[in-house]
Amino acid sequence: MSIDILIVDDSITIRAMTKKALALSISDLGQVYEAENGILALARLAEKKVDLIITDLNMPRMDGLQLIEKIKRQPNLADIPIIVVSTDGSTERLSELEHQGIRGYLRKPFRPEQLKEILSEILETTYDHQTHNTDVGDF
Amino acid sequence: MTTKPITLTSAISEVIENLTMMVVDDPETCENFAPQLRGQIEFTGPVNGSLGIQCSENLAQKLAANLLGVEQETMETQANAWDALAELLNVVCGNLVTSLYDSERPFNLSSPQINVIVPAQIDDNKEQSYSNDDSQRAFILLDDEPVEFVLSVKK
Numbered sequence: 001m002s003i004d005i006l007i008v009d010d011s012i013t014i015r016a017m018t019k020k021a022l023a024l025s026i027s028d029l030g031q032v033y034e035a036e037n038g039i040l041a042l043a044r045l046a047e048k049k050v051d052l053i054i055t056d057l058n059m060p061r062m063d064g065l066q067l068i069e070k071i072k073r074q075p076n077l078a079d080i081p082i083i084v085v086s087t088d089g090s091t092e093r094l095s096e097l098e099h100q101g102i103r104g105y106l107r108k109p110f111r112p113e114q115l116k117e118i119l120s121e122i123l124e125t126t127y128d129h130q131t132h133n134t135d136v137g138d139f
Numbered sequence: 140m141t142t143k144p145i146t147l148t149s150a151i152s153e154v155i156e157n158l159t160m161m162v163v164d165d166p167e168t169c170e171n172f173a174p175q176l177r178g179q180i181e182f183t184g185p186v187n188g189s190l191g192i193q194c195s196e197n198l199a200q201k202l203a204a205n206l207l208g209v210e211q212e213t214m215e216t217q218a219n220a221w222d223a224l225a226e227l228l229n230v231v232c233g234n235l236v237t238s239l240y241d242s243e244r245p246f247n248l249s250s251p252q253i254n255v256i257v258p259a260q261i262d263d264n265k266e267q268s269y270s271n272d273d274s275q276r277a278f279i280l281l282d283d284e285p286v287e288f289v290l291s292v293k294k
């Protein structure tokens with residue numbers, strides 16, 4: 001199966017970097033959608049469900065925490081695995097995210113191989129999907 | 140709670156080296172520093188304050204090209220350079236506040252704002268920042284271009 005992914009981040013730079021890391025990590029990458037905040041992410045998800053969401057926390061209009069809360073309350077979306085990519089690495093925030101049921105966390109700045117590692121674990125356990133075996137290297 | 144001036148430059152350098160593939164150095168002098176862009180991000184939480192950045196437009200373009208993995212000459216818009224600078228500020232600030240002040244309780248960061256510096260503002264800003272006792276400055280060279288960070292804490 002091909003894996004469709006939604007990247008939510010207010011920085012176009014981070015979205016582009018993440019997209020690149022995804023292309024290097026997933027052998028059967030499907031559509032990669034982008035949204036710059038939680039509101040646009042929910043609008044995208046209402047149109048098309050994805051297999052995985054990668055979201056920032058600090059965003060204008062609707063932040064990542066509010067987005068995750070709304071996704072988890074919608075029965076048709078609640079099972080989509082979520083990876084959080086954020087500068088916030090405080091222990092309180094991490095346990096809050098864990099409590100909300102996120103599947104992975106990456107602190108900015110991150111290396112492509114760190115994203116690949118999290119992806120392979122989630123995709124294998126959720127969809128029995130293998131990531132690339134090649135070394136993703138640096139950007 | 141006070142900031143730790145010794146670790147400010149090294150903490151900033153470490154984050155930038157991890158984010159970019161750019162070389163971070165100590166400048167020999169910060170004379171003739173004429174930045175064109177200024178960015179600012181506010182943080183609230185266990186400690187409240189702001190982090191500012193000043194640099195050239197060329198550095199912002201270099202940074203964007205580096206992060207996007209493209210040649211600087213092929214960079215399309217100014218928006219990309221400003222976005223890259225804003226994200227650098229966001230990442231540096233988020234890492235700094237946890238390493239300098241509190242790694243357990245979360246901080247909230249504002250959206251970073253980038254502006255063009257009007258030449259007349261440069262001196263005003265220096266005076267404003269120096270008048271704040273809790274301001275810490277860090278000067279670094281990023282790919283041979285000077286960048287200044289100003290960390291200010293509200294009492």
Ligand SMILES: [Mg+2]
Nearest residue numbers: 010056058059
């Ligand atoms: Mg953000």
